[in-house]
Structures are given as structure tokens and as C-alpha cells.
Amino acid sequence: MICHCPDQIRAAADTYTTRTKENKDMQNEDRSEQRSRFSRFINNDNTVGYIFAAPFIIGFFAFTLVPMIMSFYYSLTDYKITAAPVWAGLKNYIALVQDSHFLNSMLVTVQYVIIGVPLKLVFALLIAMLLTHAKKLQGFYRAVYYIPSLIGGSVAVALVWKQLFSSEGPIVKLIQSMGVERFSFFGNAHFAFLPLVIGNAWQFGSSMLIFAAGLKQISTDYYEAAMIDGASAVKRFFSITLPILSPIILFNLVMQLISGFMTFTSAFVITKGGPNEATNYVSLFIYNNAFQYHRMGYACAISWVLLLIIALVTLIIFKTSNNWVFYESEQ
Amino acid sequence: MKKKVLATLLSAGMVCSALAGCGGSAGSTSTETAASTEAPAAEEAPAANDLAGTTIRFAWWGSQPRHEATTKVVEQFMAETGINVEYEFYDFNGYFTQLDTLAAADDVWDVFQMGNNWAQYHEIIEPLNPYMESGAIDTTDISPAIVQVTQDYDGQQMGLSLGTNCRCLVYNPALFEQAGVAEPTDSWTWDDFKTASEQIIANTDAQYGMDKIEYMDIMTAACAQMGEGYNFFAMDGSDFAFKDDLSGITKMFDIFGGMMKDGSIADPGVQNEITDEQADYICTGKSAMLMIPSNKFVALSEACAANGVTLKLALLPKLTSSSQSGMLVRSSQMVSMAKSSKNKEAAAMLIDYLVNNISANEILNGERGVPANAKVLSALAAKSDEITAQMYEFVNKVGSIPDTKNTTNAEPAAQAEVKATIQTYFERYYAGDFSTAADAAAAFYEEAKQVFANYEG
Numbered sequence: 001m002i003c004h005c006p007d008q009i010r011a012a013a014d015t016y017t018t019r020t021k022e023n024k025d026m027q028n029e030d031r032s033e034q035r036s037r038f039s040r041f042i043n044n045d046n047t048v049g050y051i052f053a054a055p056f057i058i059g060f061f062a063f064t065l066v067p068m069i070m071s072f073y074y075s076l077t078d079y080k081i082t083a084a085p086v087w088a089g090l091k092n093y094i095a096l097v098q099d100s101h102f103l104n105s106m107l108v109t110v111q112y113v114i115i116g117v118p119l120k121l122v123f124a125l126l127i128a129m130l131l132t133h134a135k136k137l138q139g140f141y142r143a144v145y146y147i148p149s150l151i152g153g154s155v156a157v158a159l160v161w162k163q164l165f166s167s168e169g170p171i172v173k174l175i176q177s178m179g180v181e182r183f184s185f186f187g188n189a190h191f192a193f194l195p196l197v198i199g200n201a202w203q204f205g206s207s208m209l210i211f212a213a214g215l216k217q218i219s220t221d222y223y224e225a226a227m228i229d230g231a232s233a234v235k236r237f238f239s240i241t242l243p244i245l246s247p248i249i250l251f252n253l254v255m256q257l258i259s260g261f262m263t264f265t266s267a268f269v270i271t272k273g274g275p276n277e278a279t280n281y282v283s284l285f286i287y288n289n290a291f292q293y294h295r296m297g298y299a300c301a302i303s304w305v306l307l308l309i310i311a312l313v314t315l316i317i318f319k320t321s322n323n324w325v326f327y328e329s330e331q
Numbered sequence: 332m333k334k335k336v337l338a339t340l341l342s343a344g345m346v347c348s349a350l351a352g353c354g355g356s357a358g359s360t361s362t363e364t365a366a367s368t369e370a371p372a373a374e375e376a377p378a379a380n381d382l383a384g385t386t387i388r389f390a391w392w393g394s395q396p397r398h399e400a401t402t403k404v405v406e407q408f409m410a411e412t413g414i415n416v417e418y419e420f421y422d423f424n425g426y427f428t429q430l431d432t433l434a435a436a437d438d439v440w441d442v443f444q445m446g447n448n449w450a451q452y453h454e455i456i457e458p459l460n461p462y463m464e465s466g467a468i469d470t471t472d473i474s475p476a477i478v479q480v481t482q483d484y485d486g487q488q489m490g491l492s493l494g495t496n497c498r499c500l501v502y503n504p505a506l507f508e509q510a511g512v513a514e515p516t517d518s519w520t521w522d523d524f525k526t527a528s529e530q531i532i533a534n535t536d537a538q539y540g541m542d543k544i545e546y547m548d549i550m551t552a553a554c555a556q557m558g559e560g561y562n563f564f565a566m567d568g569s570d571f572a573f574k575d576d577l578s579g580i581t582k583m584f585d586i587f588g589g590m591m592k593d594g595s596i597a598d599p600g601v602q603n604e605i606t607d608e609q610a611d612y613i614c615t616g617k618s619a620m621l622m623i624p625s626n627k628f629v630a631l632s633e634a635c636a637a638n639g640v641t642l643k644l645a646l647l648p649k650l651t652s653s654s655q656s657g658m659l660v661r662s663s664q665m666v667s668m669a670k671s672s673k674n675k676e677a678a679a680m681l682i683d684y685l686v687n688n689i690s691a692n693e694i695l696n697g698e699r700g701v702p703a704n705a706k707v708l709s710a711l712a713a714k715s716d717e718i719t720a721q722m723y724e725f726v727n728k729v730g731s732i733p734d735t736k737n738t739t740n741a742e743p744a745a746q747a748e749v750k751a752t753i754q755t756y757f758e759r760y761y762a763g764d765f766s767t768a769a770d771a772a773a774a775f776y777e778e779a780k781q782v783f784a785n786y787e788g
Contacts, residue, residue, distance in 0.1 A: 080451075081431050081434050081435050082431075082434045082453070082454040083454045166600075166604050167597075167601045167604060182598075184600045184601065186599070186600030186603060187597075187600030188600070189758070189762050271603065272603055274599055274600075274603060274758060275598075275599035275600060275603075275761075275762070276599070276761075276762050276764075277755060277758075288751070291428050291431050292747050292748070293747050293748040293751075294431070294744065294747075295785070296435075
């Protein structure tokens with residue numbers, strides 16, 4: 001727009017000069033205000049929170065969120081790693097449903113979870129209860145039982161486990177000496193999962209610590225009252241300990257289910273998924289497809305299906321938890 | 332003021348070093364003209380100065396002796412040429428996982444070791460043809476047949492062989508003698524192999540005839556043995572090539588699956604426990620035979636010698652005593668250049684050095700296979716010990732079998748998954764999922780076809 005009116009120009013010029021003048025007057029004031037605004041910003045609780053959380057947030061975006069979004073894109077492509085991904089639509093997901101190897105890997109994973117997780121939780125609770133009763137060297141024993149959890153996920157432990165249960169290992173030799181000929185864990189599709197499940201249960205330490213903390217929270221008043229009424233130890237366990245501990249059981253159950261579904265190291269190191277795919281757990285199946293067969297797109301699709309399944313199982317457990325989890329505060 | 336002084340000093344330093352650089356190259360040019368009669372020395376000197384200071388990355392997989400020897404060779408290369416080489420080494424699986432990650436990031440090592448599975452990595456490999464034509468990589472002393480072995484089907488040079496090998500059967504002659512069984516001959520059949528295993532187990536302390544199955548190798552051999560024109564994979568890797576005739580594959584299920592069932596071959600769990608040759612039952616005399624690539628014969632013999640076991644080499648057994656050998660001399664592994672490399676000239680120099688340099692190969696000592704370069708081979712053969720000589724002689728013998736040209740060397744992109752599928756079906760057969768070997772073979776073929784189809788296009 002071109003302006004022809006001199007009045008308007010004058011008016012505009014006036015406004016400009018006044019503003020500059022005002023600005024000059026306010027400069028000093030501005031600076032101090034800016035500083036205080038900055039210090040207000042930096043001392044704000046939210047800012048402080050975000051700054052302290054920044055390492056995690058940055059890590060989450062760089063190493064979790066971005067890769068997740070990328071993997072979702074790859075799951076819709078044919079991606080052979082060495083060449084650029086080619087759009088394939090839902091092809092990978094359709095192939096997945098028809099793939100008997102995937103269904104088998106899902107099945108053995110569910111088997112692993114159903115047998116492994118309760119075993120681990122029962123074991124953890126048992127030891128936790130033993131340790132709350134033991135007064136001498138309680139801290140020492142707790143630390144000792146926690147050690148397997150610290151080193152449990154490592155390759156080194158998996159290698160030790162492989163030796164223990166191998167055809168020349170002490171456990172197989174013991175079974176053979178009892179008269180079972182040609183017995184082997186890893187050569188037999190029915191038994192190969194057992195050492196892996198036991199290995200997982202052996203790493204009960206972190207669940208145990210959480211249980212132990214929960215047990216300490218239970219007021220002794222309940223037990224004393226029950227004992228006066230003549231309740232047996234078993235009755236006390238099922239009527240007092242279990243109900244009050246149930247929120248903690250829920251927490252441990254969900255955590256262990258998720259890690260159970262993602263089990264990888266022991267199968268990768270010890271059995272390579274065999275024999276006859278009996279220990280070909282989903283994570284290992286994903287790894288093989290991605291890095292052995294170069295079907296990265298397919299592997300990403302399986303990862304997303306696994307994510308959905310874990311989310312679904314968790315959701316079901318949370319929804320049904322109203323029926324069996326008891327919160328003291330709500331009563 | 333201080334800053335100015337510093338800047339002047341620094342720029343003075345730069346001028347000096349630039350002058351020195353000029354002086355250096357001038358000096359070498361004069362040596363070149365002076366020593367033009369001594370061709371090799373003159374060739375190396377100027378090239379070294381051009382590329383000195385550049386940095387390339389080099390990686391390989393292997394076991395401890397290979398890591399030590401290759402590291403030494405790389406150090407020597409750096410000292411001679413002034414090119415910096417950052418090297419990494421891994422075990423076989425770790426190597427390919429790392430390579431995949433780098434390939435996804437388009438940041439592959441400039442020079443890297445590659446197997447016959449190059450089809451999976453075709454996109455990231457720089458063909459060497461231009462460097463061979465320019466003479467940067469010298470192939471005059473390598474027989475055309477060996478150069479060709481590492482080309483793709485369009486004649487693109489995917490790499491140069493670091494050594495050749497062939498599949499072979501090694502056996503412990505002492506166990507054969509103890510059991511009163513005749514040693515393997517060139518017309519030995521798979522049935523003979525099975526009978527010998529059973530007799531050895533019955534009459535000696537040996538636990539197994541063979542403890543580990545090389546699934547891909549037995550399939551490749553058996554299909555090629557069916558006759559000229561038959562193979563497991565087609566020569567160009569485009570398809571299977573046993574013409575829907577499953578007799579060879581059925582025979583393998585029958586022999587190896589059957590032996591696994593009756594215990595003369597170790598069960599899948601034990602097979603999985605044997606992670607390297609040094610841990611093999613053959614080293615302790617607990618197993619009589621093993622299939623290995625010939626270049627591993629020296630290391631395996633050394634591991635066996637510690638227990639007083641000596642080994643001999645034999646051709647693979649055949650379907651019938653008169654069938655084709657099913658064997659071939661192939662590149663055991665090669666060096667390739669990355670398409671993404673920014674220093675391709677320096678990379679070419681390293682490849683040339685690894686393949687052609689005699690002193691380098693004296694350090695490597697044929698551990699990767701029989702050297703491809705004829706001059707290198709004769710230099711090494713002159714100094715080799717008895718076991719190495721036995722290996723050279725064996726590969727030479729296999730090379731002279733006329734029907735080896737009929738055996739496929741192809742490892743198409745589907746190979747890794749097909750191989751896993753073979754193993755799964757052997758384990759299913761072992762577990763009793765199929766009543767006959769023919770059923771297992773038919774079911775395997777159905778699935779293998781599907782697997783192959785996933786990799787087309």
C-alpha cells in the first residue's frame with residue numbers, strides 16, 4: 001500500500017520519535033527487569049525440574065522415541081539394511097500373521113512367561129519372608145541374594161549357565177548317573193527351556209527387595225490380633241500378608257511380565273533359539289530377522305506387534321486388578 | 332601483542348612445514364628417476380608420499396592367531412606407506428552385526444573382509460574393476476579363475492580373494508586303524524561314512540563319528556553330486572538348482588538325521604555347544620571326523636597336536652562311488668572396498684598390499700587360505716611346514732578335479748535364512764516330526780521355496 005497523505009506520514013513520524021524516546025528512558029529499567037525475569041524463569045520449579053530431567057529427556061528422545069518412530073516407518077517398508085527402504089504398506093504385518101515361525105516364537109515366549117514369572121515371584125516372596133524373620137546378618141543375606149540380579153542379565157552368567165547345564169556339565173552328569181541315558185537339556189526340545197526359566201528365577205533379587213520393603217510396612221498389630229484369635233501361620237499368611245502385599249505383587253508382576261516377554265540374552269547365548277525353535281523367543285526372532293536375514297522391515301513389524309501384546313497384557317492385568325488388589329488406604 | 336607474536340610464529344611454522352613437504356616430494360621424485368630400473372621400489376615411493384597422512388579404516392573377523400598376524404601386517408603397511416589405518420576385528424557374528432549397523436548408517440569401513448555371502452552386501456561394495464585396470468591393484472600374478480571367483484554375475488569385482496579353500500573331511504587315522512576300518516578314499520560314499528562311524532564308535536573310545544553337521548555344505552555337496560547341471564543353488568544364485576529332484580537332500584536327511592538319531596552324530600544341543608574348532612571332540616580323540624574349510628586345517632591340527640592327535644585330509648564322501656566330487660576351490664574370504672569410502676586410492680593400496688605383498692603374506696602365512704597370488708604362494712610354499720604343505724597340496728588336488736567347475740559357489744541373499752531352515756528341519760527330523768527322510772526333505776523344500784521368494788526383487 002502506498003500512502004499519499006502527508007498527515008499520516010507526520011503522525012507516523014511522531015509516534016516513532018516518541019517511542020524511541022520512551023525506549024531510551026526505559027532502557028535501564030528494562031535491563032533490570034530482564035534480569036529478574038530471567039532469574040524468575042530459572043528459579044521456577046518447573047524449569048528446575050526440566051533441567052534436572054534433561055539428561056533423561058534428551059536420552060529418551062534420541063534413543064527411544066526417535067528410534068521407535070523410525071522403526072514404525074520401517075515396519076511399513078522392505079528394508080534390507082544395505083539398501084534404502086522401499087514402501088511396502090502392510091505387507092510385513094500380513095506376512096507376520098501367516099508366519100508359523102512367528103506364531104511358534106510367540107507361543108514359546110508365552111510358555112516362558114507363564115512358567116517363569118510365577119516361579120520367580122514365589123521364590124522372591126519366599127526368600128523375602130525368610131529374611132524378614134531372620135534377625136542376624138539380615139542385611140548381609142539380603143545383599144548376597146541380590147547379587148545374581150546385579151549380574152544376572154549379563155553374557156558372563158549366561159555362559160556359566162550354559163556350562164552348568166551342558167552335556168558335559170555337572171547337572172546333566174548327575175541326572176545321567178541316576179540312570180537316565182543320553183539325557184541332555186539343550187538337545188531336547190521339551191527340556192531346553194528349563195535351564196533358561198531357572199536361570200531367570202535365580203535372578204529374583206530385585207523383586208525380593210521390593211517384597212521385603214512391602215513386608216516391613218505391614219503393621220505387627222494385625223498379626224498380634226490374629227494370633228490372639230488363634231489364627232494359624234498359614235491363615236495369617238493368606239488373610240493378612242497376601243492381601244496387604246497385593247499392590248506390591250501387582251507391581252512386581254507387571255515388571256516381570258514385561259521383562260519376561262523381552263527375554264533375549266540367555267536364549268541368544270545358550271541355545272541360539274534351538275533345538276527345533278523351542279527357545280526361539282520373540283526378541284531373538286526379531287534379532288535374527290534383522291541382523292541375520294536382513295529383513296529389518298519385518299523385524300520392526302514384529303517389534304510393534306510385541307509392543308501391542310505387552311501393552312494389552314498389562315492393560316488386562318490392571319483392569320482385573322480391582323478384583324484382587326487390596327489398598328489399605330481405601331478401606 | 333602476545334597474540335600477534337603467536338600468530339606469526341604459527342604461520343612461520345606452517346611455511347616451514349610446507350617447504351619441508353615440497354622438499355620431501357622433490358627428493359622422492361629424484362630417487363624415482365634414479366632407481367627406475369628397480370620397478371617395485373620406485374612404484375611404492377611416490378604413491379606413499381601422495382597419500383601419506385590419510386586415514387582409512389579396515390576390519391576383519393577371525394580368531395586370535397589371525398588377529399595377531401593381521402595387526403602386524405597393518406602396522407607394517409602403516410610404516411611403509413605413511414597411511415594411517417584404524418583397524419577393528421571381531422568374531423564372525425559380531426563382525427556381521429557391526430557391518431550391518433555401519434551399512435545402515437552408510438559409514439562402512441573403507442576396507443573390509445567379506446565372505447562368499449557378498450550378495451547380501453552388494454549395495455555397499457565398491458567394484459574393484461577400475462582400480463585393477465589402472466594398476467592400483469595388481470592382479471597380474473593371480474590366475475584369472477581366482478580373480479573371477481569373487482566377481483558378481485555381471486563381472487563386477489566384489490573384492491579380491493585373500494586365499495582359497497575347499498570343503499574337506501578331516502579324520503583321525505589312529506581311530507580308523509584301531510577300529511579296523513579302511514581310511515576314506517576318493518570314491519568313498521556317504522554310506523561308507525556312516526558304516527565307518529558306527530564301527531569306530533563300537534570298537535574304540537570315540538563317542539561320535541562326527542560331532543557337528545555343516546548343514547549348508549552337505550546340501551551343496553550332495554546336490555552337486557547328483558550329476559552335471561545339478562546344484563543346491565543355481566550358479567548365479569537366482570534359484571535352487573536341483574530341478575525338484577529331492578534324492579540328494581533326502582539322502583542327507585537319511586544319513587545325517589539318522590546318525591543324529593542313533594547317536595553317532597552329536598545331538599543339536601551338543602552341536603550348539605561346540606563354538607570353535609579348538610573345542611571340537613575330534614581334538615581329544617572323542618570324535619573321528621569333521622568337515623571344515625581347508626584353511627582351518629593348520630589351526631585345528633595344532634589344537635589336536637596338544638592331545639597327541641594327528642589328522643589327515645580327505646575328499647567329501649559321495650552319493651555313489653562314481654558320482655561327481657561335489658567339491659570346488661573357492662575364495663575363502665576376500666577384501667572389499669566400501670562404496671562410501673572417501674579415500675579409495677589409499678584403500679586400493681591396502682587391498683593390493685594384503686593380496687600381493689610377499690612379506691605381508693609371510694606373516695599371514697596362509698591362515699585365510701591358499702594365497703591367490705602365484706608368486707606369494709611359491710614364496711610361502713618354499714618355507715611351509717609339513718601340515719601347511721599338506722593343506723596346499725590338498726587344495727591343489729581338488730583344483731585339478733575336472734568336475735569341480737560344475738559345483739556352485741553362489742551364496743544368494745536368502746542363503747542365511749535357508750541355512751537356518753535346513754538346520755530346523757534336521758532338528759525336527761531328529762525330534763521325530765517326520766516318519767521318513769523323504770517326508771522331511773519334501774517339507775523342507777516347501778518352506779525353502781517360500782523363504783527364497785521373500786528375497787526376490
